[in-house]
Amino acid sequence: MQGEEPVPSARLGGDRPATRRPRRWWRVVTVGVSVLAALGVLSGAAFTPRVANHVGYALPGDRGLPYRIHYNGRDYRSDVTCAGARWCDDDRTPDQRARPYCTSRARLDLAKGNSGTELAKVDDVFTLFGPSHAIFTAGVLPPGETVTAVLVEASTDCYVTYALMGGP
16 A cells, blocks of 8 residues: 555564575485495495405404505415405315414424524504504514515414515
């Protein structure tokens, strides 16, 4: 009607309309849940033997050492372990399957032909949610030299041998 003044509409915060924004809240929740799900999947992937072997860290539990480790700028591999991956047993030759998983300290000394191999701790293999595994060399290594084999302590008095990958 003519002559009447228009009634102002209810507004919040000045010139914004008085409508709610429920979609913004749902968007925040959806993005948050998606991020948490992605982190969960990535965390779960970290416990797979494939990732552990590729990166070179150990998984918790018995025989969790990876196929390949990194020490002193070089890669070393072992034919007896691969963090529990199935391809490890499938790809091994019968000769490799006959070899024991690890060697005791006494057997290491007999193999070297002496009565006291000096093991020098040089590094560690990281383990997810577990203690690290020590990396040893047989004897003290002069700076700048590369060894052809290292020993990793899988458990008490149980050493796994890793051989140098590639050339010298």
